[in-house]
Amino acid sequence: MRIALAATCIGDVMFPQAPRATALLLERLGHEVHVPDGQACCGQMHVNTGYMAEAVPVVRNHVEAFSPVLDGEWDAIVVPSGSCTGSIRHQQGMVCRRAGLDALGARADAVAAKTYELSELLVDVLGLTDVGAYFPHRVTYHPTCHSLRMLHVGDKPLRLLRAVEGIDLVELPGAESCCGFGGTFALKNAETSTAMLADKMTSVKSTGAEVLTAGDSSCLMHIGGGLSRIRAGVRTLHLAEILASTRVSGPQTAGASSRADTTGGAR
Numbered sequence: 001m002r003i004a005l006a007a008t009c010i011g012d013v014m015f016p017q018a019p020r021a022t023a024l025l026l027e028r029l030g031h032e033v034h035v036p037d038g039q040a041c042c043g044q045m046h047v048n049t050g051y052m053a054e055a056v057p058v059v060r061n062h063v064e065a066f067s068p069v070l071d072g073e074w075d076a077i078v079v080p081s082g083s084c085t086g087s088i089r090h091q092q093g094m095v096c097r098r099a100g101l102d103a104l105g106a107r108a109d110a111v112a113a114k115t116y117e118l119s120e121l122l123v124d125v126l127g128l129t130d131v132g133a134y135f136p137h138r139v140t141y142h143p144t145c146h147s148l149r150m151l152h153v154g155d156k157p158l159r160l161l162r163a164v165e166g167i168d169l170v171e172l173p174g175a176e177s178c179c180g181f182g183g184t185f186a187l188k189n190a191e192t193s194t195a196m197l198a199d200k201m202t203s204v205k206s207t208g209a210e211v212l213t214a215g216d217s218s219c220l221m222h223i224g225g226g227l228s229r230i231r232a233g234v235r236t237l238h239l240a241e242i243l244a245s246t247r248v249s250g251p252q253t254a255g256a257s258s259r260a261d262t263t264g265g266a267r
Contacts, residue, residue: 001075001126002032004066006115008084008217009041015217021244022080022118028244029131034074038065044087047095049184056099059092063107069114070107076125077115080240082147082215083183085117090150117147118240119156119215129159135245136166140209142200142223144216145178157215157239164242173203181222197226205232215239 003026007019023033042062046055066077079085089112096105122128141161147153161169180196200223204212212227212234214220224236 002034002073003121004034004036004069004074004077006039006042006062006066006077006079006084006088007035008079008081009045010217010221011080014221015238018080018217018238018240021238021240022078024249025131025240025244026078028246029126029128036065036068040065042084042087043092043095044084045183047087047091052095052098055091055095056101059095059108060104062088062092063104063111066111066115067107070110074114076121077111078118078121079115080118080215080238081217082117082144082151082153083218085115085120086146086150088112088115117151117153117215118243119147119153119160120151122160122243123156130163131160131243133164133243133245134166134247135164135242136168137210138168138170138208139211139213139242140170140172140204140207141175141239142172142179142204142212142214142219143175144214144219145182147215148176153215160239160243161213164245167242170207170209173206174199175203177203179219179223181219183218197222201226201230201232204234209234211242212236213239213242 005019005023011019026033038061040061041058043055043058046058068074069077079088092108092112093105096108116125122131139161141158161167177199178196179200180193185193204223204227212223217238220236220238227234
């Protein structure tokens with residue numbers, strides 16, 4: 001397949017290892033990965049804080065950057081983030097229609113229909129659970145709120161993780177509870193967010209895991225920051241980094257040999 005990669009803002013600026021690992025994984029599986037030059041924010045931050053009018057040009061840019069999927073240039077779009085996929089699928093068209101831009105809204109919906117969160121693409125579209133990964137570590141998985149409640153990915157990430165060779169996958173107690181991040185929620189409701197984070201960290205530590213993984217870098221940033229402050233000895237890795245790991249390429253180097261340039265250029 002020819003797959004366009006939406007790197008996401010946080011992936012581009014703070015955690016490039018996640019989109020790079022996504023590209024490496026898909027290329028290893030025999031697919032072409034393209035990274036559109038014009039991509040930027042999906043608009044989720046604007047929408048979630050009530051800036052609907054300001055979100056319109058952001059959404060328009062996203063639709064224009066990924067509209068080649070509608071002309072058959074690519075077969076699908078992949079996003080290594082449940083929250084960004086949720087925004088693309090459930091918010092972008094709505095934002096356009098609220099602004100009276102029905103044609104743009106219809107185009108946004110058409111692009112969204114070709115857009116998949118990573119585990120959705122692997123399991124539902126490519127029909128895979130075993131992607132040939134090797135990761136000999138004790139791991140626990142946190143299902144992020146948007147992937148769980150908005151996208152309903154279910155156990156797809158867990159099915160992918162269970163098939164990883166060498167992994168010791170342990171269940172996270174209270175896994176479906178929010179970590180307390182929620183984007184600007186963590187800023188506007190800091191005390192509540194911190195209390196929720198404390199509960200999540202207690203659950204993570206109880207597993208004895210070396211690694212906490214999830215499908216959203218934002219949640220991993222929040223939980224990982226808390227774990228580092230208490231020196232819990234648990235590192236965080238995006239789901240893509242584990243799935244991209246093999247016997248010859250661990251997560252620290254995932255994406256280093258990928259031909260896809262996640263800083264901008266399409267190939």
